[in-house]
Amino acid sequence: MLKARTLPTVLQDMRIPAVAAPLFIVSCPDLVIAQCKAGIIGSFPALNARDEPGGPVLLEIWLKKITEELDRHNQANPDRPAAPFAVNQIVHRSNDRLERDVEICAKWKVPVWITSMGARVEVNDAAHSCGGIALHDVINNTYAKKAVGKGADGLIAVAAGAGGHGGPQSPFALVREIREWFDGPLLLAGAVSTGEALLAARVLGADFGYVGSPFVATNEANADPVYKEMMVKAAAEDVLTSSLFTGHPANYLKGSLTRVGLDPDNLPPDWDVSVMPDDGPLPKAWREIWGAGQGIGAIKSVGPAAAVVDRLEREYRDACERMREII
Incomplete structure (x- = not known):
């Protein structure tokens, strides 16, 4: 049996042990609302809410929409309430909106x-x-200790195979090292695209799997239709790791590089990892060069976000039954 861990109240009573990762550009209110209504924590990067010059503060509008829609859902479905939602803050020095966005998120609780x-x-x-x-x-593990030392309640272990800015370490090594000293909430990212992967994350010691790529190929996602179809057709071998576009190692779809005239096998030298280029001549990461994790082979079609959660739950329950037979 998996050892039960006492989690903060907001992380309890999830439909399955999964949290939807915040996807730059892709995650939007409609996707977050669909994820939460389906029973898992939905999330979006605060920077996705981009204001038009002279226009209203879009982050305020997004948080109002998400909060009110989930409240209406909960009132209409007291026996099947939505999961809570999350907002991702990029704390890098390049984010000149951080202070403002933090104040807005605190205001909306x-x-x-x-x-x-x-x-x-x-x-x-x-x-x-x-x-x-x-x-x-x-x-x-070093960054994990620093984060907890600065007041983080939980950790997201971003292991090899994760979409976007991924880490280089095997999940077997990373989760084990963190769990040797940390007993708080732990999520695992890195090719977590199936129910079997969710169960594997739990067995390793994580409380949740962090699911990103499957939600790109959903009706609610703010992603180019070509991007969505590319996710359906691609597999792990179609994912490339490069520091070229942001200055930090990240995983991208090779097809998106080819689409803008780059050769995935002959890219220019990587940027210095101490900087994050923003105005260079290269195609822009996330908008033109599309992120993907190595678990994309599990994506078979474009459909509702709720269908992704349904599939994950079915696979997770089936995997649990198989494990019971084995042990």
Whole structure:
């Protein structure tokens, strides 16, 4: 039997042990709402809410829409309430919106905060000030200890095979090292695209799997239709790791590079990893060069986000039954 761990209230009573990862550009209110209504935590990067010059603050509008729609759902379905939602804050020095966005998220009492590209005490404090919890992305044990030392309530272990900015370590090594000293909430990212992978994450010691790529190929996702179809047709061998486009190692679809005239097998030298190029001549990461994790072979069609959650639950329950037979 898997050892039960006492989790913060906001992370309890999930339909399955899965959290939807925040996908840059792709995640939007419609996708988050669909994920939460389907019974898993939905999330989006705060930077996805991009204001038009002179226009309203879009992050406020998004949080109002998500909060009110989930509240209506919960009132109409008291026996099947939606899961909570999360907002991802990029804490890197290049994010000149961070202070403003943190204030807005605290105002709207965002229940789950996900921080990436650095750890900040003041961001964790803001999450706690409104009753939320803070989960931090890490790619190794050293960063994990730093994040917890700065007040993170939980960790997201980003292992090899994760879409976007992924880590280089095997999940077998990364989760084990973190669990030797950390007993708080732990999520595992890295090719978690099936129910079997969710169960494997639990067996390793994680509380949740962090699911990203399958939600690109959904009706609600803010993704180019060509991107969605490319995700359906691709497999793990169609994913390439490169630091070229952001200055940090990330996993991309080879087909998206070919589409903009680049040769995946003959890319220019990588940028210095200490910088994050934003105005260079290369095609832009995420908008033109599309992220993907190595678990994309599980994506067979484009459809509703709820159907992805249904599939994950079915596969997870079946995998649990098989494990019971084995042990």
